[in-house]
Amino acid sequence: MNAKNGWFEQSNLRVILLFSIACLFIYLDNSNQKYFKNTKAVINDVIAHSSFIITWPIKEALNIPSYAIHIATLKKENEQISILQEEKQKLMADNNFLRQESQKIQKFIQEEKIYQDKTILAKVILKTNTITASSMTINKGAGDGLKIGNPVVKNNNLIGQIEEVNYKSSRIKLLNDINSNIPVVIGELLTQAIFSGDPSSKSKFNIQYLPKNFRLNNGDSIYTSDIDGILKKGILVGTVSDVKYDESTKKQTYSINFNYNPYQTDYVSVFIN
C-alpha cells in the first residue's frame, strides 16, 4: 500500500510475523511467564506515566468549568463551616458532656491513625472505562510494597483491589469491573454474599449468592469478608438503599450508596499488610 515503506512493510512476512508475535504475547501473558511479566511491567509503567503526562493538559482544560463552580461554592461552604465552628466552641465551653464526647472523639482519631499506618497513599494517574475493563492506575508499585489483591479504599470505603503490580505503578480493578467479585457480609445478620461488578445493570453492581428468600433492607451496610483469605474483613463496601420487592417475580431491586464520588478520586489508600 505504501510505496515509501521498507521491504519489511511490503512483504507478507511482516503480516505473519506480527500476528505470530501478538498471539505469542497473549499466550505468555496468560501463562504468567516471569520474563514477559517483568517486561510487561516496564512497558505498563512507561505507558501509564506517559499517558498521564499527555492527557494532563487536556484533563485540566476540561476541568476548568468544575474548578470555577468549586471556587464559587467554596466561599459558601467556608462561611457555613465557620458558623458551625463558632457554635461548636460555645457548646464545648458550656457543656461537660460534650467535653467527654470530645475526648472520645480524640481517642477515636488516635485509633484511626493506627488504622491509617497500615495503608499507603497513592495518586491516581489514570482512570479507564472500556467495555472490557473498569480500572484505575496509581503511582505506587511493587517497590512500595504493593501486591496483587491488596484492597484499595477511599474515605474508608472499598473501591477495588490491586489487579496488576508494575515497578512504579499499579492497576486497580474497580468494584464495577465485570471481573470484580468481592466476598461480603450484609446487614445485621452478616449474611454472606458475593458483590460483583455488572456493567449491563443500571446500578453497575450485583449482589450474588444471597440465601433464598433473603430480603435486603434500606440502610443495610455491606462489609468485606475474609472468607477467601485475600481481603481484610470489615472494610465498608457500601450501603443498600432504594430496595423494592416485586411480589409477582419475587425479585428485588436496589441501589448501593458509597462514601465517595467515583469521579473525584484523585488519591486513594492501599492496604499493604
Place this chain on the structure above:
Amino acid sequence: MNKRKKDYYELLGITLVLLSILSSTILAQFSLSLNLYKFSNITYVLIYFFTFHNYKYFSFTTMFVIGLISDSISGIPFGTSSIAYMVIYRIAVFQETIKLRSVFLSEWVALGSALFIAYAIVLIMLFLSGRSFDVLIHTKNFLGSFALYPFIWFAFKILISKYDQRITND
C-alpha cells in the same frame, strides 16, 4: 490511490487514533461521559477510515504498537488489540486496492465485516484468557461503531475537502 496529504496534516490520522485510545482515560473522570464507551469503539472506525484514505504512519507495525498501548491502558492481555487493529487495517488495505472505493456502501459493508472479525477475535481472546465479558455490550458496541462510520466519513470528508481547497488557493 490518493495522493499523500502533506506536512502536519499527515499526523492528523495517527494523532486522532492515539487520542481515541486515551479518550477512555480522559472521559472516565467526568460523570457527564454518559458511558459513551459502551456504544461505539471510535478507534476501530478511525483506523479503518485513515487506512482507507491512505494516511501516512498507518502500517502493520504501527497497528501492532498502538494495539499494545491500548492493551496496556485497558488492562486486557497484551496482543489482543494488536490483532484486532491489524485485521481492520488489512481489510481496509484490501478494500482500498480493489476498484470499488468510489462506492461508499461497499466501503461501509467492508467496515462491517472488519469490525465483526475484530470483535470476534477480542471475545475469543478474552474467553481463552478466562476473563468475564458481556456479549450484549460488545454487540451494542459493534452496532454503534458500524452506525457511527457514515457520520465520521461525512465529517472528515468535509474537513479534507476544505483543507484541499485552502492548499489550492494558497
